[in-house]
Amino acid sequence: MNPDAEIRAVVLLSGGLDSATVLAEAAARGRSCYAMSVNYGQRHAAELQAARTIAERHGAKEHRVVSVDFNQFGGSALTDDAIAVPDSPSAGIPTTYVPARNTIMLALALGWAEILSAQEIHIGVNAIDYSGYPDCRPEFIQAFQHLAGLATRAVDGGEAVRICTPLLALSKAEIISRGVHYGVDFATTVSCYQADPKGLACGRCDACRLRREGFEQAQIGDPTRYQAPALQPD
């Protein structure tokens, strides 16, 4: 293979801290990045605006938003108004788990990757902080890699797309440090499960707590924009 040949990567970009870091690293490593955001009816549409800003900052060749009206099924605190977003960690699989979310997002990324002849799909799954989510675990990713090798034209000759999970085994603090290294502007990322329309964070939900602790442990100032000054970290 020509070492100068373009490597195309579809990068799943939610607008959160993790996927922003994934995009920044992929771009810095010379990938031609095609950012895909999936709007599956999540409450925090501010994430999509954040994704646009991040895709532009890191020079994505394209940024596409795919809408899936999956929220008609409910079943998760992130898509169903009848289920409250929890304020504290829970045992087992959290109510913020969205059924089959990563399977759906990877399937959509696989379709675009095939059309683009992209060699890689990058996804910011993390098995440390999100061990409660089945579809963030290494076994799930391995199974999807196997499926990807059988699901597309590549099965009749050609190389299967590689599923790249650079954050899989990192702590939140390590992800933040890596993001800083690759120039992520974390003030533009939205992690909160119930951000307001402007993207301001609640400061109370699981995602906010994890993020805040990550900045503390990384010893990096938390640039998160919170809804109320009282919720700013000390």
Added chain:
Amino acid sequence: MNPDAEIRAVVLLSGGLDSATVLAEAAARGRSCYAMSVNYGQRHAAELQAARTIAERHGAKEHRVVSVDFNQFGGSALTDDAIAVPDSPSAGIPTTYVPARNTIMLALALGWAEILSAQEIHIGVNAIDYSGYPDCRPEFIQAFQHLAGLATRAVDGGEAVRICTPLLALSKAEIISRGVHYGVDFATTVSCYQADPKGLACGRCDACRLRREGFEQAQIGDPTRYQAPALQPD
């Protein structure tokens, strides 16, 4: 397990001949059927109306249409106006192949199945007539079954959803005979890749040809409604 316990099945229902047969059989075998149609921007929206009619006829508990704006990516004669639907069989993977289509549809079905606590997902893939499509082959289905066991809450205890492919090894004539046995009204099904808004078939595309030959081989009168009388089979 109580033998009288309800078995819930998510049935992928396109409005075509194959998936109508799958639904009719599942219902006849006592499944509580939850029909799912995926509108991924295909040209033949008449299929969705056909799916509604079929779901009602066979007593589906619910019929949901999930919209995914995947046609923005093009890449298939079925979703991209710039690619012509072929009139004759082609070597290799046909241009009517939609990248990752079955992966995306099974992923969506998996999500709904998890929310419903459904035990089964039924899909009318067929490896005989559609051997050119990677995602209609047995290896693909096996890989998805493995993925499904790791992708949902079931991984922490509980039974993985079963991916059921009752038509996998049948010829089109065998599928038609089975459909007749289970009471499918094939006049309401739409197979044509370029049906008009009323669901009338072109009579020329690969799907029309396969369907017509199927009725001939099954020695069953073809009830298909064609766009022009000249295109009716002899």
